[in-house]
Amino acid sequence: MGRIFGTNGVRATINDDLTVDMVLNLSRAIGTVLNGTIAISRDSRMGGEMFSRAVVSGLLSTGCSVIDLGPMPTPGLQFMVPRLGCIAGVMVTASHNPPSFNGLKVMGANGIEITRETEGLIEDVFFEKSFTIAKWHDIGSVQSYETAISDYIEGIKKHVDVPAIQERKLTVVVDGANSVGSLVTPILMRELGCKVISLNSQLDGHFPGRMPEPLPKNLLDLSSVVRSVGADVGIAHDGDADRATFVDKDGTVLWGDQSFALIAVRVLNKKNGSTLITPVSSGRLVEDIADAADARILWTEVGSVVVSHKLLETGAELGGEENGGVFYPPHLCARDGAMTAAQIVEIMAIENKPLSELVRGLPTYxxxxxxxxxxxxxxxxxxxxxxxxxxxxxxxxxxxxxxxxxxxxxxxxxxxxxxxxxxxxxxxxxxxxxxxxxxxxxxxxxxxxxx
The missing domain is CATH 3.30.310.50 (Alpha-D-phosphohexomutase, C-terminal domain)
Structure with missing residues (x-):
């Protein structure tokens, strides 16, 4: 890890370790190093609007221009960055951290988090205060892009069998964690023909419904609602919706490697000799799935950024983590909660089996x-x-x-x-x-x- 950047971006407590001055100068450093048109977004956390405006100001001062996508999931911003021809993206988020945290994630022109080397260059500029200061006539401009969420949803739908899911008419409960997953997944599920019940769908940085980490202890309400309404599946996101956790019709919360394994079975068996990228924290279940599909595993250090870059480097068919993060390269070489949700309901529809039965078919650890x-x-x-x-x-x-x-x-x-x-x-x-x-x-x- 660097002097400011951690395993995945910058995260700290709001107005304590993470101040407006710090975010402003960090954004000036980002603009100095990356230099071009940069897309920005944020989740629902407290301080999100405050820090977003500091990011815009810092970037403009270096001569960068900004495309503001408004609130949306991190993978939505990552999806849009290359499609808008941006040199980079900045997401104001602290992902699954407690409500008192916020932070920044920085991604490159391909939508994937920047390399450790680029993070180091940004840190150098930050500490040396060697910022680019644009002449008055070279200050950047700001524009909004209003259709980012719909573009992102359409991008996900291209990778699943929409008619098959629509025919199944599943009932889905979506727990958006009072954050930006609520702006995407309920709409996506409805467009896939599902009956959708939304839980914790209002954006609120206090996270009144539950904590942003989709752990089993935080999903008791979701489990209860799934059972009460007789839903087929529950879907829970973290704060920036780059992950999805699933609940079966009996209210049982799946472990992240179980949902990852279900997707891996389907993806790896499509091509002989497929490659799977996963951190060393993943378990035997994933190894068993890869062995059965005659696929090879490439192990990495723990961290989604490492998995993303290894996918780009190797051209592997799939990546995943034991926490439920799934990376599907035909869509995006980054973990994406909404894409993962679409893949799970597709598997349920095509197999015509409840989630609990699909999981029972997996080895148990x-x-x-x-x-x-x-x-x-x-x-x-x-x-x-x-x-x-x-x-x-x-x-x-x-x-x-x-x-x-x-x-x-x-x-x-x-x-x-x-x-x-x-x-x-x-x-x-x-x-x-x-x-x-x-x-x-x-x-x-x-x-x-x-x-």
């Missing part, structure tokens, strides 16, 4: 995640002793250390923002997953004592 606090001064030093401790074990060391066993695995990797290491484990039983996560914790504690 159990997982556990914990956080292990570490002294801040030792956090970055732990990898070397962990590598020493695990030197005789089957492992992957792309991002942290992932130990591979016959019936499961355990991943140990440092947090990008906190003084702790995260431990993920997966196995064929919950007991085995719990034991593996404790093994990972013990290895970290042993490593701490070696420093």
């Amino acid at each position: 159990f997982s556990t995640k914990i956080k292990v606090p570490v002294p801040a001064d030792k956090k970055s030093l732990l990898l070397e002793p962990i590598l020493e401790i695990t030197s005789d074990l089957d492992r992957i060391t792309i991002d942290g250390v992932k130990l591979m066993y016959d019936d499961g695995w355990v991943l140990m990797r440092p947090s990008g923002t906190e003084p702790l290491w995260r431990v993920f484990a997966e196995a064929k039983t919950q007991k085995e997953a719990d034991e593996l996560v404790e093994k990972g914790k013990s290895i970290i504690e042993e490593a701490i004592n070696k420093i």
